Amino acid sequence: MKKIKLLIIASIVFTQNITAQKPQTPTPSEIYFKMEQLNVLASALYVAAHPDDENTRLITYLTHHDKAYTNYLSLTRGNGGQNLLSNELGTDLGVIRTNELWNARKIDGGHQFFSTADDFGFSKHPKEAFEKWNKESLLQQMVYMIRKEQPDVIINRFDHRTEGNTHGHHTASAQLSKEAFDLAQDVSYKIPEEELNIWQPKRLFFNVSWFFFRNKKAFDEADKSKYIPLNIGTFYTQLGKNNQEIASLSRSQHQSQGFGDLSSRGEEIDYVELIEGIPLTSSNLFEGIDTSWNRIKGGNKIQPLVSQLINEYDFKDPSKSINLLTKIYTEIDKLPETIWKTRKQNEVKELIKNCTGLFLDLTTNEPFTTPNTTIDIKVEAVNRSTQNIILKDVTINNQKTILNKPLESQEVFYDYFNTKFTNQDYTNFKFINTFNDFKTQFQQNSKNEIGLEINGIYISFPAPIQYLYKDVAKGEIYKPFHIVPAVSVQFKQPVYVSNKNKPQNISVILSNYSDESINGKILTTASYMGLHAAKPQKEIVFSLNKNEKNKEINFDEDSYNYSVRLINHLNQTLPSNEIKWVDYSHIPVNYYLKDSKTKIVSFDNSKLKKQHIGYIMGAGDEIPQVLKDVGYNVDFINLETVKAEELSKYETIIVGIRAFNTESAFKTKNQLLFDYTKNGGTVIVQYQTNTNLQTNKVTPYKLTIGKTRITDENAVVNFINPNEKILNQPFKISQENFKNWVQEQGLYYADEFAGEFQPVLTSHDFNEKDTNGALLVAKYGKGYYVYTGLSFFRQLPAGNTGALELFINLIELKNE
Numbered sequence: 001m002k003k004i005k006l007l008i009i010a011s012i013v014f015t016q017n018i019t020a021q022k023p024q025t026p027t028p029s030e031i032y033f034k035m036e037q038l039n040v041l042a043s044a045l046y047v048a049a050h051p052d053d054e055n056t057r058l059i060t061y062l063t064h065h066d067k068a069y070t071n072y073l074s075l076t077r078g079n080g081g082q083n084l085l086s087n088e089l090g091t092d093l094g095v096i097r098t099n100e101l102w103n104a105r106k107i108d109g110g111h112q113f114f115s116t117a118d119d120f121g122f123s124k125h126p127k128e129a130f131e132k133w134n135k136e137s138l139l140q141q142m143v144y145m146i147r148k149e150q151p152d153v154i155i156n157r158f159d160h161r162t163e164g165n166t167h168g169h170h171t172a173s174a175q176l177s178k179e180a181f182d183l184a185q186d187v188s189y190k191i192p193e194e195e196l197n198i199w200q201p202k203r204l205f206f207n208v209s210w211f212f213f214r215n216k217k218a219f220d221e222a223d224k225s226k227y228i229p230l231n232i233g234t235f236y237t238q239l240g241k242n243n244q245e246i247a248s249l250s251r252s253q254h255q256s257q258g259f260g261d262l263s264s265r266g267e268e269i270d271y272v273e274l275i276e277g278i279p280l281t282s283s284n285l286f287e288g289i290d291t292s293w294n295r296i297k298g299g300n301k302i303q304p305l306v307s308q309l310i311n312e313y314d315f316k317d318p319s320k321s322i323n324l325l326t327k328i329y330t331e332i333d334k335l336p337e338t339i340w341k342t343r344k345q346n347e348v349k350e351l352i353k354n355c356t357g358l359f360l361d362l363t364t365n366e367p368f369t370t371p372n373t374t375i376d377i378k379v380e381a382v383n384r385s386t387q388n389i390i391l392k393d394v395t396i397n398n399q400k401t402i403l404n405k406p407l408e409s410q411e412v413f414y415d416y417f418n419t420k421f422t423n424q425d426y427t428n429f430k431f432i433n434t435f436n437d438f439k440t441q442f443q444q445n446s447k448n449e450i451g452l453e454i455n456g457i458y459i460s461f462p463a464p465i466q467y468l469y470k471d472v473a474k475g476e477i478y479k480p481f482h483i484v485p486a487v488s489v490q491f492k493q494p495v496y497v498s499n500k501n502k503p504q505n506i507s508v509i510l511s512n513y514s515d516e517s518i519n520g521k522i523l524t525t526a527s528y529m530g531l532h533a534a535k536p537q538k539e540i541v542f543s544l545n546k547n548e549k550n551k552e553i554n555f556d557e558d559s560y561n562y563s564v565r566l567i568n569h570l571n572q573t574l575p576s577n578e579i580k581w582v583d584y585s586h587i588p589v590n591y592y593l594k595d596s597k598t599k600i601v602s603f604d605n606s607k608l609k610k611q612h613i614g615y616i617m618g619a620g621d622e623i624p625q626v627l628k629d630v631g632y633n634v635d636f637i638n639l640e641t642v643k644a645e646e647l648s649k650y651e652t653i654i655v656g657i658r659a660f661n662t663e664s665a666f667k668t669k670n671q672l673l674f675d676y677t678k679n680g681g682t683v684i685v686q687y688q689t690n691t692n693l694q695t696n697k698v699t700p701y702k703l704t705i706g707k708t709r710i711t712d713e714n715a716v717v718n719f720i721n722p723n724e725k726i727l728n729q730p731f732k733i734s735q736e737n738f739k740n741w742v743q744e745q746g747l748y749y750a751d752e753f754a755g756e757f758q759p760v761l762t763s764h765d766f767n768e769k770d771t772n773g774a775l776l777v778a779k780y781g782k783g784y785y786v787y788t789g790l791s792f793f794r795q796l797p798a799g800n801t802g803a804l805e806l807f808i809n810l811i812e813l814k815n816e
Contacts, residue, residue, distance in 0.1 A: 020466055020480045020588045023359055025384075028315040029238040031354050035313060035321075038347050039306045041299075041340050042068035042291035043150060045201075046110070047142075047177040048157035049169035050119060051078040051097040052254045055157060055207055056108050057247040058270055061232045063109030064243060066286060069343055070110045071149055074101060075138070075173050080119035080743060084258040084662060085584060087620030089794075091594070092582065093256065094119070095429055099587035100253045108250035113441060114432050115141050121743040122711050123168030124765060126175055133172070140191050141438045142180035147196040148442065150339050152289050154181055155205045155272060159212065166212075178204065181276060202289055203277030207270070227271040230283055235265075244268060255586050258662075258692075298335045302328060302344075318355040319385040325352045326455040349459055357384030360450045360461055362396065363468035368482040370514040371423040377465060380414040381450060383407040390453040396465070397421060398447050407452075427482045429582070429592035480588050486514040487544075490578035491598035492552070495799040497629035498600050506598070508553045511579070512544040519543050522553060601799045605631045607730035610812055614650035618659030618686075621793040626804065632811075639665040644672050652682040652811045657793050658689060666694040674700040678781030682813045687748040687789040699757075699787055700780050706751030708771050709789070713741040715763045718770075726760055726777055726809050733809065737802035742794055749773035749789040756780070757787070777813070784813045 026034070044062045048054055054072050062070045079094030088096065098114070105112045115138055123129050146154070158166065160174035183189040185200035208227050210219035235242040248263035274280060280287050293299030293306065305328050314320045329348045335341045353360070359382035369375045377396050383389045391405040396419050405413060432438050451460040467481045492507035512518050522540040542553055577593040608630070614637045615624050624634045637653070647653065653676060660666050677683050677700065688698060690705040698705065717738045719727055727733040738745070745763060750773035753759075759772035775788045788810070795803035 020478045022476065022478050023361055025357055025359075026354050028318050029240075031318050031351065032310075032313055032315065033236070033238040034347065034351055034354070035306075035310050037067045038344065038351065039293075039303075039310065040067040040291050041293060041295050041344070042066055042286050042289065043152050044068045044070045044285070045146065045149065045151035045154045046070065046072045046157065046207075047075075047154060047173055048072070049075045049117075049167065049173040050081070051076075051101045052257050052259055053157050053170070053173075054101075054104075054110075055209070055270070056104060056250040057232050057244060057268075058155070058207060058230070059110045060108040060243050060247040060250065061230060061234065061270070062285075064236055064239075064246065065232075065234045068152075068286070068291075071113055071145075071151070072101075072105065072110050073113045073115065073142070073145060075115045075117040075176075076119035076169065077114055078119050078257075080121040081257065082619055082658065083256050084619050084658070085256045087622055088582075089621075091592070092580070095582045095590070095592060096256050096584065096587065097254070098429075099582070099590070100256060103587060104250040104253040107253065108246060113145065114438075116432050116434065116438055117169075119169070122709060122747065124711055124768075125164050125168045126172035127163075127168070128711065129168040129172040135176070137435060138176055139180055139183065141435065142176055143184045143189065144191055144194060144196065144439065146180055146184035146201060147191075147199045148339070150199050151201050152291070153203045153205065153277075153285050154201050155207050156275070157207050159206050160275075162212075174206070178275065201277070203280075203285065204275045205272040205285070206275050207272050209271070224271060227273050228280060228283055228285075230270045230272065230285075231267055232270045233266050233268040242266075253586065255584075296335065296338055296340050299340075302331055302335075305331065319357070319387060321355050322352060322385070322387050323455060325355060326457050329459070330457060349461065352454060352459065353461060355385070356387050356389065356454070358382070358389075358452075358461070359384065360463050361468075362394075362448055362450075362463045362465045363478075364465060364481055365467070365469060366481070367467045367479065368484045368513060369421060370484060370486045371421055371425070373514065374418050374420045376416040377419050378414060378416055378468075379450070380412065381407060381452075382412050383409060385409065387454060391450070392453050392458060393451040395447070395449040395451070395460070397425060421483045423485070425483045426485070426593070427480070427590075428484075429590050431592070480590060482591065484513050484579055484591065485577065485593070487512055487518065487576070488579035489576050489596045490580075490594070491596065493625065493629075494598055495626070495797060496598060496600040497603050497626055497799070497801075497804070499603065499605050499631065504556065504600050506555055506600070508555075510542065510544055510551045510553065511549040512547060512551075513579070515546045517544060517546050522555075599799055601801055603630060603801055603804065608632070608808065608812065609730070610651040610814075612650050613811065614647065614653040616653065616655045616659050616663070618656035618662050618688075621657055621686075622797040623654070623656070623793060623807075626796045627811075630804070630808070639663050639669050642669070642672070644675060647672060647676045647681070648679070650676075650681065651814075652684065654811070655683065655685040657686045660685075660688040660694055660698050661692050664694055670695055670697055674780070674785075677783040677785050680782035680815060682784045682786070682811070684786045684788065684810050686792060687746070689748055699778070699785055701754035701756045701778055701785075702752070703750050703754065703757065703776070703787060704752040705748055706773070708749040708751055708773060709747035710745035710749075710763050710765055710771070710774070712765050713743060713745050714739075715745050715765060717745075717761050717763045719761050720759055720772065724758070724760060724777075726775075726813060729809060730812055731805035731809055733806050737806055739802060740800055741791070741803065742798050742800070744791050744794070746774045746788075746790040750776055750787055753787075754778075777810075779815070782815050784815065786810055786813070 051074055059070055062068045077094035078097035079090055083093045101112050117133050120132050156174040156177050158170040158174040160178045163171055181204045185198050187198050210216045213219040232243050242265050245263040248261040251261040293303035309324050332345045361380040363378050379394050381391050386409050389407040391403050391407050393400050393402050396417055448463055448465050449460045450463050465481045467479045469477055471477045488511040490509050492509055496504045498504035578596050579591050580594040581591045583589040611633055613632045613634045615634055616637045616639055627634050673683050753776055756778045757776040760775040762770040762772045764770045774790050778785045792807050
């Protein structure tokens with residue numbers, strides 16, 4: 001096997017939708033339901049700010065009851081939230097939540113889109129959102145979407161009139177939608193380099209819900225005369241499910257947010273309020289809008305054919321509909337180019353596939369390949385009807401092969417095609433960072449297709465390449481197939497905390513995804529704030545066997561930030577990123593390319609007195625690794641099995657974020673922490689949400705967790721008693737410690753607390769009163785019990801030494 005010679009230079013610098021499933025054939029009843037949808041030309045757009053903001057019950061109602069083509073525009077990917085599945089936050093969480101939304105839409109029938117807006121965390125006012133978002137760009141994106149997708153109605157999840165009463169992103173999404181509703185029909189409003197025709201949606205609604213009131217009781221008692229009731233409790237006989245059952249399955253895809261949902265049945269009312277547009281006299285949101293085929297030029301020829309299709313449908317033999325379906329397909333093909341021509345032709349194409357029972361599959365026995373490597377793709381095509389079908393061609397990675405092979409009834413065709421990919425074919429997760437990214441998410445790139453001739457008509461069906469294998473327990477498994485770079489380069493940690501005046505041991509992890517061995521060097525050069533520093537260059541020779549993964553290369557360095565790039569023997573730069581896999585059981589496995597970089601911060605740990613720390617993990621965070629870097633011995637505590645006497649070996653016990661929400665053992669085991677404190681230990685409880693607590697007794701004294709938060713990470717902090725031990729030992733804490741914080745200062749502060757708790761500091765967001773529930777310390781018996789909403793879980797992994805010093809002061813608390 002030949003060897004690839006690479007040179008890896010570590011330059012030191014200071015500082016779409018992937019699905020995987022076996023091809024499915026719907027039941028005859030499901031096919032009939034799709035035929036009914038074919039006869040409706042209605043369109044809706046649902047708008048909100050984040051993944052999980054959407055009302056899946058209303059989206060299901062629109063797609064199933066109204067049979068409307070429904071898009072959901074989530075402005076962000078939700079990367080600023082928390083994660084109940086693991087400690088992955090930020091970009092990783094955004095990838096997870098994006099996939100959860102795609103899964104949800106596959107269930108409720110909607111279509112998913114995103115804007116370039118970044119979820120930078122909670123904001124209290126849309127003004128704050130627009131300070132960090134490019135409002136004009138977002139308006140252009142919304143107007144572009146309205147003009148391109150041409151919705152008849154737009155529904156906002158949030159109220160544009162309630163500034164300051166809810167998340168600023170929420171209100172901002174509604175305000176943008178309201179402005180875009182008007183601008184989309186304004187001929188004078190131009191989008192640069194775009195020539196889309198104006199479009200006038202007929203109505204704009206606000207989707208009212210009980211959580212916009214104090215509680216459900218208040219909503220039940222509220223005057224709803226201005227609201228339009230929608231009975232979303234519809235039972236769909238062809239599907240054997242009612243609206244809420246489908247919606248709850250969709251809602252339950254938001255697993256990273258813990259939004260598993262119980263289904264319900266029977267009558268249920270949802271409400272919308274008309275904000276702009278033509279008044280209604282009924283609960284039909286599309287009242288007065290022609291949603292028949294007559295709405296498009298030439299559609300009057302299609303309408304009777306579709307009606308005939310529905311009336312003559314044979315549930316025992318759906319293939320009898322193929323002749324009429326191909327005729328409808330041909331007639332639609334004659335229509336002028338419109339959004340509805342594209343949508344309906346795709347629907348007919350899918351119906352033809354379903355009624356013939358076609359099985360079309362492109363698979364490989366490899367989960368991934370690398371550029372310039374030849375692999376075999378298996379093509380399988382089965383005609384499970386009596387229809388005469390010819391397999392005309394197969395297109396794999398844009399390379400078409402002509403076959404002209406008749407597919408007799410029940411005949412199975414399969415063959416293998418040698419295929420080579422390039423680095424232009426990477427299947428990495430795509431982010432939406434520019435207006436062009438926003439536009440291209442609308443494009444369906446069908447690079448892999450199987451072309452058939454049915455009734456003399458040529459139709460090409462998209463067929464994604466998938467990885468197929470047998471699991472000895474689960475049987476046949478389909479997963480996405482990926483094209484990845486040959487080498488993944490990553491630092492073991494994104495941030496290293498280095499002991500003062502002592503070089504840090506840095507680990508670079510190399511993974512070879514190719515079937516060829518790789519030899520090379522790691523070269524390091526140093527710079528400070530973009531300027532080269534006088535440091536000797538290091539050369540570290542390495543060798544990777546074919547497909548060798550996670551090879552760790554170690555070297556010592558001082559406090560510099562590092563980035564990595566790969567160079568081959570011709571001094572040519574090669575792709576040199578970390579291949580960051582996102583692999584969870586409830587979403588398709590996929591990856592994105594992540595910059596290979598780390599930073600090293602210097603920290604003086606000579607003042608640390610304690611050694612043994614216990615950590616109770618909650619929703620997941622990276623603080624334990626930071627504490628290990630500092631020099632503590634950190635053990636994870638299993639709350640289910642731990643015994644009281646086992647806690648005595650720890651000098652401080654830390655409770656992770658949302659542990660009281662996620663760990664059911666806290667219903668009884670919280671008393672262990674209280675007893676541990678009474679006997680002289682220190683307990684630090686990080687923020688917990690005030691809903692779904694396993695126990696209301698989070699602390700030994702009365703404490704009520706509220707929703708108070710400081711969203712401005714730069715908010716000025718004042719100390720109530722500067723002489724407090726916690727502010728002076730072992731580190732002197734000042735306002736300097738609160739500089740360079742990221743995303744937020746804190747969340748879920750204590751609103752009420754017993755007198756035994758001493759508040760340490762105060763701060764406030766713009767135009768608000770001071771709050772003092774961010775950091776509370778109480779003596780309890782011989783020890784200390786601490787509750788803090790300060791966002792240490794974001795600051796410490798980001799390498800903020802100011803926050804780290806304060807956190808260590810909490811850890812080092814001890815009753816002398």
